[in-house]
Amino acid sequence: MANSSEQHHQVIKGTGMLVFLLCGMPSSQAEVPMPKLAQASGEQCVEDTAFMRRNHMDLLKHQRDKTLRQGIRSKSHSLQGCLDCHAIYDNNQQIVDIKNDKHFCNSCHNYAAVKIDCFDCHSSTPLKNNPSAGI
Amino acid sequence: MADQEKNTFLSRRQFLGASIGLTGTALLAPGVFLYQTAQAKPDAQPVSDTVRWGMLIDTNKCESGCDDCVTACAEENGWQNQTGPEEVKVQWMRKVDLKDKNTGREVSLPVMCQHCEKPPCVDVCPTGASFKRADGIVLVDKHICIGCRYCMMACPYKARSFVHSPVESHDDMMPRGMGTVESCTMCTHLIDKDKSPACISACPEKAILIGNLNDKQSEISLRIASVSSRQIRADLQTNPGVRYQGL
Numbered sequence A: 001m002a003n004s005s006e007q008h009h010q011v012i013k014g015t016g017m018l019v020f021l022l023c024g025m026p027s028s029q030a031e032v033p034m035p036k037l038a039q040a041s042g043e044q045c046v047e048d049t050a051f052m053r054r055n056h057m058d059l060l061k062h063q064r065d066k067t068l069r070q071g072i073r074s075k076s077h078s079l080q081g082c083l084d085c086h087a088i089y090d091n092n093q094q095i096v097d098i099k100n101d102k103h104f105c106n107s108c109h110n111y112a113a114v115k116i117d118c119f120d121c122h123s124s125t126p127l128k129n130n131p132s133a134g135i
Numbered sequence B: 001m002a003d004q005e006k007n008t009f010l011s012r013r014q015f016l017g018a019s020i021g022l023t024g025t026a027l028l029a030p031g032v033f034l035y036q037t038a039q040a041k042p043d044a045q046p047v048s049d050t051v052r053w054g055m056l057i058d059t060n061k062c063e064s065g066c067d068d069c070v071t072a073c074a075e076e077n078g079w080q081n082q083t084g085p086e087e088v089k090v091q092w093m094r095k096v097d098l099k100d101k102n103t104g105r106e107v108s109l110p111v112m113c114q115h116c117e118k119p120p121c122v123d124v125c126p127t128g129a130s131f132k133r134a135d136g137i138v139l140v141d142k143h144i145c146i147g148c149r150y151c152m153m154a155c156p157y158k159a160r161s162f163v164h165s166p167v168e169s170h171d172d173m174m175p176r177g178m179g180t181v182e183s184c185t186m187c188t189h190l191i192d193k194d195k196s197p198a199c200i201s202a203c204p205e206k207a208i209l210i211g212n213l214n215d216k217q218s219e220i221s222l223r224i225a226s227v228s229s230r231q232i233r234a235d236l237q238t239n240p241g242v243r244y245q246g247l
Helices: A002-024 A049-070 A079-085 A104-112 B002-022 B068-077 B120-124 B150-154 B198-202 B219-226
Strands: B025-027 B053-058 B093-099 B106-112 B130-132 B138-140 B208-212 B242-245
Touching: A049 A079, B053 B219, B068 B093, B068 B106, B068 B198, B120 B130, B120 B150, B198 B208, B208 B219
Parallel strands: B053 B242
Antiparallel strands: B025 B093, B053 B208, B093 B106, B130 B138
16 A cells, blocks of 8 residues: 555656656747648638648559559549649749648648658649640 | 461570660660540540550661650650669669670660569559559659669569769659659650640651550551561560551
């Protein structure tokens, strides 16, 4: 019993120290700014916004297999379709690419710390020579 | 006597087939052409096996020294500006010059993925990245390609390349990336849009004909039914979709 009481006491002391340290941390390190999503062109996305936030990756992957393996090149769920509407312009009215933090994909993915490799191969800006292509 | 003639014929065929691989010199230069355009397909409709895309290349029209088709392929698919050692540069398409040492006859022809009916690259792929589309076009799914290069070893035509260097520009229609294998796609992005592959549009001699081998009334089917043509390494029985006239 005596040992148990001593351990309990130490736990309380340790917790108190942790609370003390947390309180002493600067508030700027505890808060990461929420992503600000830029307005896309067009009135409505291909699906509801809430659905897109949770499921856009599944739609993209599904469409990628359909395009590559079945030759289906409809634009609505294609990567190029996303980029066409969600192109972000910089101060010089140039479309930013994935290297820029303002790129639409980066605005959330940087916040969520999710690394995407789509643009290791694909263009991260709308294709100029064939904007209607489903890729 | 009949047997003897048959053996002679076979050995000649084998010689011709082997000569493409052994004595062929990789050069830049041919011309290719397409007569028959692809049948229009709605974007949302999948390709079907009612079509099997094939090419007929007339080597009589193909000039040695001309590489317009190769250049057009490179520009269309984004492999034109490569840096680094020559031996690791990707090559979707190349010109080959052949000479029959007995007769002195020379031919020049473009060689790329032959889009086999039974592709060895698909057989050996450990991930399923190498696959054949329903319309007979053999492709690499770079999303799941692990870059093992078994397909490159299996291909009898040396048609595939490995991307060794980071790809700088992604402005082209064909997504490309380091660490994956790639080859001629018959310009699927164009065929699916009812356009001709880049090599065919670029050929000044209109030496390449593309069409549906499954349609017996298509121009390519009528041509191969009436003129002599052959497949490279037909002895391997992969039944390539690309055929050569005058070879």
